[in-house]
Amino acid sequence: MSLSFHIERASGRARVGRLVTPHGEIETPVFMPVGTLASVKGVPQDTLEELGAQIILGNTYHLYLRPGVETVRRMGGLHGFMAWPRAILTDSGGFQVFSLNELRKVTEEGVTFRSHLDGSSHFFSPESSMEAQIGLGADIIMAFDECTEFPADRERMRASMEMTARWAARSKKYFEEHKTEVPWARVAHVGTAAPGCPAERSSAGESSDFPTLAAKGAARMGHPIPGDATQSLFGIVQGGMDRELRRESALRTIEVDFPGYAIGGLSVGEPRELTREIVESTLEHLPADKPRYLMGVGTPEEIVEYANLGVDMMDCVLPTRAARHGLLFTSEGKVSIKQARYAQDQGPLDPGCGCRVCQRYSRAYLRHLYASNEVLAQVLNTIHNLSFYLDTMRRVRHSIRLGEESRFSSSVWSRPEP
Amino acid sequence: MSLSFHIERASGRARVGRLVTPHGEIETPVFMPVGTLASVKGVPQDTLEELGAQIILGNTYHLYLRPGVETVRRMGGLHGFMAWPRAILTDSGGFQVFSLNELRKVTEEGVTFRSHLDGSSHFFSPESSMEAQIGLGADIIMAFDECTEFPADRERMRASMEMTARWAARSKKYFEEHKTEVPWARVAHVGTAAPGCPAERSSAGESSDFPTLAAKGAARMGHPIPGDATQSLFGIVQGGMDRELRRESALRTIEVDFPGYAIGGLSVGEPRELTREIVESTLEHLPADKPRYLMGVGTPEEIVEYANLGVDMMDCVLPTRAARHGLLFTSEGKVSIKQARYAQDQGPLDPGCGCRVCQRYSRAYLRHLYASNEVLAQVLNTIHNLSFYLDTMRRVRHSIRLGEESRFSSSVWSRPEP
Numbered sequence: 001m002s003l004s005f006h007i008e009r010a011s012g013r014a015r016v017g018r019l020v021t022p023h024g025e026i027e028t029p030v031f032m033p034v035g036t037l038a039s040v041k042g043v044p045q046d047t048l049e050e051l052g053a054q055i056i057l058g059n060t061y062h063l064y065l066r067p068g069v070e071t072v073r074r075m076g077g078l079h080g081f082m083a084w085p086r087a088i089l090t091d092s093g094g095f096q097v098f099s100l101n102e103l104r105k106v107t108e109e110g111v112t113f114r115s116h117l118d119g120s121s122h123f124f125s126p127e128s129s130m131e132a133q134i135g136l137g138a139d140i141i142m143a144f145d146e147c148t149e150f151p152a153d154r155e156r157m158r159a160s161m162e163m164t165a166r167w168a169a170r171s172k173k174y175f176e177e178h179k180t181e182v183p184w185a186r187v188a189h190v191g192t193a194a195p196g197c198p199a200e201r202s203s204a205g206e207s208s209d210f211p212t213l214a215a216k217g218a219a220r221m222g223h224p225i226p227g228d229a230t231q232s233l234f235g236i237v238q239g240g241m242d243r244e245l246r247r248e249s250a251l252r253t254i255e256v257d258f259p260g261y262a263i264g265g266l267s268v269g270e271p272r273e274l275t276r277e278i279v280e281s282t283l284e285h286l287p288a289d290k291p292r293y294l295m296g297v298g299t300p301e302e303i304v305e306y307a308n309l310g311v312d313m314m315d316c317v318l319p320t321r322a323a324r325h326g327l328l329f330t331s332e333g334k335v336s337i338k339q340a341r342y343a344q345d346q347g348p349l350d351p352g353c354g355c356r357v358c359q360r361y362s363r364a365y366l367r368h369l370y371a372s373n374e375v376l377a378q379v380l381n382t383i384h385n386l387s388f389y390l391d392t393m394r395r396v397r398h399s400i401r402l403g404e405e406s407r408f409s410s411s412v413w414s415r416p417e418p
Numbered sequence: 419m420s421l422s423f424h425i426e427r428a429s430g431r432a433r434v435g436r437l438v439t440p441h442g443e444i445e446t447p448v449f450m451p452v453g454t455l456a457s458v459k460g461v462p463q464d465t466l467e468e469l470g471a472q473i474i475l476g477n478t479y480h481l482y483l484r485p486g487v488e489t490v491r492r493m494g495g496l497h498g499f500m501a502w503p504r505a506i507l508t509d510s511g512g513f514q515v516f517s518l519n520e521l522r523k524v525t526e527e528g529v530t531f532r533s534h535l536d537g538s539s540h541f542f543s544p545e546s547s548m549e550a551q552i553g554l555g556a557d558i559i560m561a562f563d564e565c566t567e568f569p570a571d572r573e574r575m576r577a578s579m580e581m582t583a584r585w586a587a588r589s590k591k592y593f594e595e596h597k598t599e600v601p602w603a604r605v606a607h608v609g610t611a612a613p614g615c616p617a618e619r620s621s622a623g624e625s626s627d628f629p630t631l632a633a634k635g636a637a638r639m640g641h642p643i644p645g646d647a648t649q650s651l652f653g654i655v656q657g658g659m660d661r662e663l664r665r666e667s668a669l670r671t672i673e674v675d676f677p678g679y680a681i682g683g684l685s686v687g688e689p690r691e692l693t694r695e696i697v698e699s700t701l702e703h704l705p706a707d708k709p710r711y712l713m714g715v716g717t718p719e720e721i722v723e724y725a726n727l728g729v730d731m732m733d734c735v736l737p738t739r740a741a742r743h744g745l746l747f748t749s750e751g752k753v754s755i756k757q758a759r760y761a762q763d764q765g766p767l768d769p770g771c772g773c774r775v776c777q778r779y780s781r782a783y784l785r786h787l788y789a790s791n792e793v794l795a796q797v798l799n800t801i802h803n804l805s806f807y808l809d810t811m812r813r814v815r816h817s818i819r820l821g822e823e824s825r826f827s828s829s830v831w832s833r834p835e836p
Contacts, residue, residue, distance in 0.1 A: 039787060213780055343489060368484070368489075372484050375460040
């Protein structure tokens with residue numbers, strides 16, 4: 001009822017599937033744009049809908065600090081708060097606090113860390129991460145894991161992997177005991193008694209217009225959320241760069257039993273060939289009938305490659321972050337729009353792209369916006385890059401449906417920048 | 419052929435009119451959003467269209483420095499460069515160099531100034547301002563004037579006003595001699611010989627995709643530009659805060675003969691009552707059958723007030739600049755969205771507003787975006803504020819059409835912020 005996954009077509013190791021969440025269906029393999037602070041930076045939600053984003057990501061660590069879980073929970077969770085009716089996934093905060101380096105301390109109980117905003121001290125454990133993620137109310141939430149640093153010796157990798165396995169069990173236990181506390185019902189059933197919703201609508205009286213916006217949100221959603229729907233918790237496989245530890249981590253995580261499995265702890269500085277090797281070997285140990293989520297990758301070439309290996313879900317800040325630095329992905333290769341060579345280039349950014357940016361603006365204009373530090377540069381660049389990633393995944397799905405022979409490959413990007 | 423203005427309905431001193439430019443019709447009184455660097459900061463052009471913006475402003479000083487007039491000219495002028503098919507107005511650069519204070523030196527010939535970007539030295543005269551504005555290719559361009567500082571003694575105000583009058587004549591002379599050099603024909607008649615277009619399409623070969631984008635631009639425009647259409651040059655009345663000098667400036671500017679007249683040199687630090695007094699008295703001396711443009715005002719209250727006095731066109735950075743500082747105009751008064759009181763406010767920003775921001779997002783979300791320094795804050799805030807201004811002008815036009823009794827007044831904003 002809360003999550004179903006059907007594989008519609010397989011071709012080699014790749015597969016096209018349909019992931020049904022309480023907030024809509026997702027065609028897989030899917031790329032999930034990152035909306036760290038409940039916003040895909042610079043892009044309005046209606047534009048994300050037009051681009052065909054079916055699911056977006058939120059970062060628990062950032063949202064926990066700002067605006068705080070309780071604020072989001074009172075707004076009906078992230079869906080209500082950011083007015084996004086489609087599916088959402090939150091990470092556990094584990095990777096984010098891992099990135100804080102000097103500012104964290106890890107024990108069996110959890111992680112003490114300092115806020116990057118004001119230095120204040122906080123604590124995340126499997127239980128508190130689940131509590132936060134239930135309050136945020138994403139459709140898919142992630143077990144609290146430890147992301148092993150790279151490089152690390154085998155003893156360290158094993159100890160870290162084993163703690164992640166214990167934390168997975170604790171994450172699941174807390175989630176099962178508290179999963180009915182998800183805040184959706186308050187938005188979906190506004191004005192009626194919300195079954196399975198223990199928290200009061202304590203803030204509903206703050207504005208008489210709340211029902212209006214909420215009703216609009218529900219209408220936008222297009223379908224009611226099933227009364228017994230909850231979030232779904234995915235497990236995360238760790239094990240560093242050791243294939244045997246990855247196998248063991250996969251088996252121990254599967255033993256806890258999750259409706260989906262992620263591969264974490266990659267893209268942490270290791271060479272790309274090693275990433276691929278670990279992904280490929282780990283995938284062998286994951287159940288074929290469950291969605292497989294590769295966290296934090298990658299380039300357009302990589303998302304095609306991993307989809308062809310059988311990965312169903314991916315996320316990465318690359319398209320949005322690169323856009324902010326004027327790095328644009330096109331069917332003809334990468335374009336660094338800041339370059340003077342584009343100053344009078346009247347052609348579209350990508351002649352092969354149908355996005356609203358390529359349909360309307362010239363490279364000269366995009367270059368001018370970037371060079372002049374205009375905010376519209378970030379907006380348009382991000383729209384294009386996301387469009388390119390989402391289109392790429394559409395093509396991958398199409399090619400998988402057509403079967404092995406016509407498999408879409410990443411070779412179109414292999415030639416160097418012109 | 420290049421500009422026509424019809425008054426459709428008058429009520430008291432106010433009037434509703436239709437201003438026809440080579441790039442479309444404009445209902446007056448009109449508010450013109452400011453797009454300094456060929457971009458209304460943070461807002462994509464299709465969103466501006468949806469908001470109903472009929473004409474936008476560009477700043478000659480800024481565009482002259484970045485990306486440079488020649489680049490814009492080669493792209494078919496601002497319309498082609500920024501892919502905006504509707505009307506555009508450029509200022510003369512006079513007010514902008516006036517704002518540079520320490521960095522300028524004024525002589526009879528013109529103004530020497532230093533770039534705020536890199537300190538490089540430049541020179542604007544009536545002739546070079548016309549040359550730049552012809553290259554930029556806006557539908558309506560402005561005579562090069564001197565904006566008199568405030569306060570100034572009468573002698574200074576007179577000398578300045580008289581120089582502006584001489585500059586108006588020089589502006590007109592240069593414009594009449596060069597107005598056929600406007601770059602539109604190259605976009606409107608792409609692929610065919612462009613009559614009255616002396617400049618070669620020297621850059622057309624740089625990208626084979628140019629015709630595609632240009633053809634799309636022409637299709638978006640919806641109508642061909644008449645072959646003999648040119649830009650229209652408006653005169654500017656100066657004269658400081660002296661009613662008699664303003665009268666004299668009006669008469670001398672009218673003597674030069676322009677298809678429209680602007681009131682410049684206001685909103686330079688004087689009290690608001692004085693602004694209104696000068697506007698009111700100057701309007702008496704402007705021909706009733708020509709469009710009247712009040713430059714650089716104002717608040718929502720002020721644009722209503724001036725429209726009711728008979729002003730037809732207004733522009734101001736206030737809605738866009740205030741948006742970037744989290745100051746939002748609503749039917750219930752001003753809202754400073756950064757305030758903590760909105761952190762859990764689930765209502766829309768303005769319950770009386772139909773814009774896409776108010777239809778979708780809560781005050782809590784807008785507050786979060788602003789507090790978190792998210793770029794989407796600027797995007798959404800600007801969309802709302804522009805929507806509010808454009809809606810305000812729509813209501814003003816409607817009330818003028820209905821006649822005196824039901825005149826829309828600014829009293830709705832008179833109550834203090836809640």
